[in-house]
Amino acid sequence: MTAGKERREEFDVLDEYLSKNGLKHSKQRETILQHFLETSGHMTVDDLYRVIHRKHPGIGRTTIYRALKVFCDAQLADAIELRDGLTRFEHKFRHAHHDHMICVECGTILEFVSPDIERLQDEIADAYGFDIESHRHQIFGRCQKCTRLQSLQNKKRKKKTSRA
């Protein structure tokens, strides 16, 4: 897992942010950033904690919470909240803005972007004299796989005429 090379830039961004803000570089922050970068998708603090704590039992949850907050401030990470009460983090550096579709069945998170929606959104805000800072647009439903699975099960149910 030496993803260090191709991610050099992210480490530089962190170091720059730290020194510019009178914060300090630490072995823990580096380790956490490394694992954050190596983990794909939309991880919770606990996802990250489990992976990191196995290899580095010295690093506690609190430090991960604090590191992720720093990463967000440094524009390396973005926090998103779905409907399960957990905060998830995703890569922000080299990852343009997007919104999410979340499968309520399997939890898969799809990303989408729509310049048209963003434009309409700006127009609406304008009409209200509202100054946009950020937004989130989340669509909940069933992904293609789960929709197919469901219709398959419906067919089976019909054949058996009834079920439970």
Place this chain on the structure above:
Amino acid sequence: MTAGKERREEFDVLDEYLSKNGLKHSKQRETILQHFLETSGHMTVDDLYRVIHRKHPGIGRTTIYRALKVFCDAQLADAIELRDGLTRFEHKFRHAHHDHMICVECGTILEFVSPDIERLQDEIADAYGFDIESHRHQIFGRCQKCTRLQSLQNKKRKKKTSRA
């Protein structure tokens, strides 16, 4: 506060939902529904609890949590979650679907609807074979009032040349 008459229909909806589902009518549910209907905007459980508990000290938080869940199931209420970790409830009956703009300064919540955005959203979901069940689209920023206030303060700051 006898808002009972013009809200009769909502009470009927509740009663119908209760009897259809083998649930029971109770004085508490009626009281909570009454106050829910009389409260405008986007209330938290605690907002409602404080109002109700003052007049009806016998009604506890738990009952309000449970009643609001029932109201949501009965399509009388809708739960929304912004970014402060609190669940808010709004009227759903006679209140068409809409999304929210939230002022990060004063907390004001504006509602908006955009058929165009909804249509684009459907098209995107379609393209992914995603079957939409619900969505939420929240825009965070500053409302007109707060934006004006801010630019006013900026002018003052400029005149004084510096500040803190």
Place this chain on the structure above:
DNA sequence: CTACATGCAAAATCTTTGCACCCCG
């Protein structure tokens, strides 16, 4: 009379804080 409803307190969850100790700059 039975099953659902209620209310209190305790539990469960996720996240933040207090504090003693450690380490970077």
Place this chain on the structure above:
DNA sequence: CGGGGTGCAAAGATTTTGCATGTAG
């Protein structure tokens, strides 16, 4: 060295659950 960083345990905050008791149907 000094001020931030870390880690543990404890505190916070919101929501849920267990359980004994009340009450609608």
